[in-house]
Amino acid sequence: MIIRNYIPLPKQTDSEFWTLERIEHIRKLAINGLPTELPRNKNSLRILDKIQFLNIAQDLTNNPKANLQTYVAGIPMSSPLYLGDMSYGALSGNPNIAIAKAAELTETLAGTGEGGLHPEVAKSKRIFVQWASARFGVDIDTLSSGLGIVIKIGQGAKPGIGGHLPGSKVTHPISKARRIPEGIDAISPAPHHDIYSIEDLGQRIEALKEATGKPIFVKVAATNYIPYIASGVARMGASGIIIDGHGAGTGATPEVIRDNLGIPTELAVASADSTLKTEGLREGFTIIAAGRVADALDAAKLIALGADVVSVGTAALVAMGCVMVHKCHIGSCPTALTNKIDGTRDLEVEFGVKSMVNFIRGFSLELANILDNLGISSIQELHGKRDLLFAKGLSRDLIDILGIRGEAEEINPKMGELWNKRRKFHLHELINLGEPVITSMGSVAPPDVETPARIVDWLRVDGAQVTRPSIDPYREEIDTSFLLNRGKVYLSLPVIFDITGSPEEFSRPLRWAALALSSMIFSPETPEGFEDVSFTSDGKGVMTWSYTPSEGKYVIARSLEEAESLSNEKGIPGFILDEDIVGEDLEVLVSELDTKLKDLGIRNKFDIIAKSSKLRDSADVFKLVSLGSDAVIMPYKVLEIAIGEGSKRDLRERAFNLIAGFKKEIALMAGAAGMYGVQSSLTGNREILRAVNLNSYIASKIRVRQAGSL
């Protein structure tokens, strides 16, 4: 079947960044190639949508005057648009050709991604080829066939995570381009194993320059240390950096990573631009901003914040017909963009080229209109003009990081739904698979798309890159175990399930799974045979809890003050902070007790155990540990919710899958952050977290800095 038309847009019932409004706008551009009314994005929570141009006129003409010509490493571009790095394999061939051809026809640039060169793509003169961790299809010819080389270190949709194309997708054409046998799994390691540090990156940049004489770009995910990474990349002699923000698209990523790691591109770009300027490294260095660039207004704002060029990936796919079903990894894309290459369904190249060219032209005309409306004659003049911007609805800290004017607003952190459909579905898949759930395309997680329901929803986790490598939990050792009770108790992961009040049908499988996986169960009584995994009040388990202080027993504190005062009592191994009992946010409770005990110099004598009926997943656990808890007690309800309306068969297996899945997800996050000893390196490590527009008062209370801060 040949696809040469758009398919109708399905209804959107869940929160989505790529709203029908945004998609329809792109379709209009792709059909007509003419500027049209920009989306309003009224309810968007994204930082970039809370920033507006002041004093901008609203005229719209097909013949705007502003000049968009820009130069990247000496390469003239008609418009500051880079068509971002989607590989042959992630896309199914014809879309790759269409993108490369469109770049040539419009005098823009297209990145080929990792996956070897499609012979038709190689014909385009306006491509950047990629040097990625697996070197698929790379030799001196491949490296020399573009205008530049991109060293791919990371991407916004999966900071710190490698790639895995299952053997079933390595069909003949893919095998040829990647130069690997058909049917064999194609693994891209999480880090480059020759780049573990900034001087290693410098070495690879220099080597590739020596080999080809081409300008070198480095693509990274937007993470905590982005300003340092950007200056390192510049100092190492690269011509530019591609900063790929949270929310960027992908063909396959573990959902837990996509939704919890990395920071928005707007913060990363602003912060990187400022630091590069301070360091005297900005001149002649290109910043390409990627991740959720949906229209010309996004582009204009990003350029005003410090980008030189913006990258479109998802928007390009939408222009070629993507309807955002988030199922690229399955290989049965209804629009023939990301489907398995087996001849059953193909995108018509001509349709792809036409749509892409129109989209790029329309987008550019809209951008020129924006410049006209700002009274600016060329794109260079917009560059770094932060004084044109004004923020509304952002926290004080964030406005400072962005370096723009604005009205600060400190938002109530808990407005959203604790258990939305997406979260339930994620867990449902997790208990069926027993391993991290894979998904595709951009994130819809809070705080940018879904409304945050807890403080943790505002917190992002770091991904290791450039200055340190990430660690692949499937191939390398990551120890998620936690010692509690002065080292006497071993947990294979910092998760304990509370089965108090649970029906037997859930409590029994959870208990067994806890035993099989060296986790623990919290409840009043200790059943025979489960002593080793029981955290109970009858004194028969491996750990005992109590409401009153007594030697050898964990105390359930009624307040922070109580916990603090009990730290003088003899023989108390630790404290349980129960959000339901204390009635304050668990994140704040944990962090404050952790801080207090540290100030008293006695922190490491105790365990702080966080407990709440409102905890949902492994990311909640991970973040609570980095705020200072030694283990987290979760409600059995998680299993009940995960099953949902589905059948209650095989509960034993599904309880096992739940805990095994959590363990693997924790290992994935730790590895992505570059840690192998999770207890020692993660506990209380707030440096690994960044807040995105979290209420400044709360952020300082839990000692977490805002994303993009130095």
Next chain:
Amino acid sequence: MISPSGCGVFGVLRKRNSGKIKGKLVVNAIDSVRYRGSDKGAGFAVFNLNRRNEYLVKAFYSGNSQELEEELRRQGLRIEDKSLKEIGEVCDCNFQITISSVASLRKAVRNLNEIMWKDMEGRVYSVGRSLQVYKGVGYPSDIASLYNVNEMDGDMWLAHTRQPTNSPGHYPYWSHPFSSFDIAIVHNGDVSSFGANVEFLRSRGWEGFVGTDSEVMAFLFEELINDGLSVEEAVKMLLNPPRRQRILSSHEDYLYRNARLDGPFTAVIGYDSGDDLYLIGIADRSKFRPAIIGEDENNFYIASEETQIRLFNPKAKVWTLTPGGYFIASLNRGVISLGRDPEIVKNYSIPIFIPSNYDIDASNVGYKDLNKEILNFAKIKRDITIANVMGHRFIGINFPREGLTLRLYGIVGNAMANLNEKNIFQVYGNVADDCCDTMQGGKVVIHGDARDVIGQAMQGGKVFVKGNSGNRVGIQMREYQDRRPYLVIGGVTDDYLGEYMAGGVILVLGKGVRREPVGNFVGTGMVGGRIYIRGKVDPLKIGLQPNKYELTRFLKALVMEELITQEEYLEYIDRPYVEIMKRLQGEAKKYARRMFEEKIGIPDYEYRELNEGEIKELMPIVEEFEADIGGKYSDLLSEKFTIISSSKK
């Protein structure tokens, strides 16, 4: 503000009966790898064993130095002498003081730093009796001439050239070495436990860090020593050994959570215990950063690159740290830990620098110009001999198809023969990291040792190493159509041999070695190809396997649900996971898979004699290896091998 950095490091300690080490030599050794660093920072620490009760407090201060002096007095310190030096915008203020107790000095310095660092006005960067730090903004030679380091001598030296990814470039606060009393440290890496380590120090009353992991490492080491740990115990704690190895007791492990290092690091620590000087080198457990150890008649060395040691002594004995390994030597006690099995240390090679005839003398040629020089020469000669190669990088990278034969004498730097297709490299010496990356064809013969990550993503041709090789050998090797790469190692390899391997053949011969010639995690994530290792390899070393404790718990749970019998439990309990997996059936096996394995699974392994087909394939390769390397290897093929291949065939 934090400030991760990459770098070059160096440390040298004299032996008991040798003379003091000249500063000039140290400056040369660190300046030889200045390309690892930048003009943003460098420094030296020199130790001269000294038992007097006098301390030198050295501080950078951007305010009025008079204020600083008054503050010192206010903190109860008696200033005997001072010297002030203006460097750019800051004063390098040195005060000779006498003290009543070390504890009071410690407190005074903490207070001073907290006060000064609040507005980033200044920093005490060195306090010590035998130890003095000299550091600043610039290349090592700049700092050396600023402080006249060339003219100094010492019992022990550390040196550093820094590659910051960020920090205000005009201040010296972020330069190495970092020092805390009698400890100085230089470090290459960026530890991921930084935030946790800072939290640990916070609980010990430390605040106001300049924000580099290296400073934090110095403080951590000091805290551990102050808690009464011995040098070796403190080192083991910092190194963060895997729990499964039970090197730390559970109680220590618990008590010092947050006090251990994670992520990439190679650090050189100098420590004055009061009556002895210690030189310590540590490498993280994945050995993400290079760490070269050396010894000769006079000195012990730790370096980022072999060049640095060779500049001191071209004939020094040189070896590498194992992943997670540590080297400790002291002035009085000599070697305390080699950082590697002594039997293997014996086998490392010493390069030949100058053959009787040669075409190019590389000692006068920069690393970038050597490739040009070779190409010039190639117009008249296709077989080119090059003498005095000393850490030159990227050799061959811009002429992969030239079809030359290069004979290289000395020590070759990083990234040789990357992308190579048609050249032959004969190296009469050692090769540094990242050799033969993405090699498509041709041949590389190393008559000495190779370091880490040799043959990554190699897709064709042959690589022969006579001696030992390092970590991650032959990772991602692959074959396609008629191209099959061969990698033969005559000596031993470290961890992660053949990780992610997708094709081709690795042969590890371990000649002259009695123990297994490979490290841990052999063939993790392997999807194709074959690894042949002479002799029996402990099955625990294959792939990534669960720890014993969790496995036992798991088996108990299987018994409880009658998924296995009590008898089976007893039979399995002492077996390695790979053996248990061969025996588990049905649902029990499904649970086990889901618990520990990903889709790729743990590779298959066999221990047996090579079959006819294998001999037929490998014999010509080994004969070629013999012809290139010299010596007898082909008879080894009749011995038993451990054969590792993908379980997903």
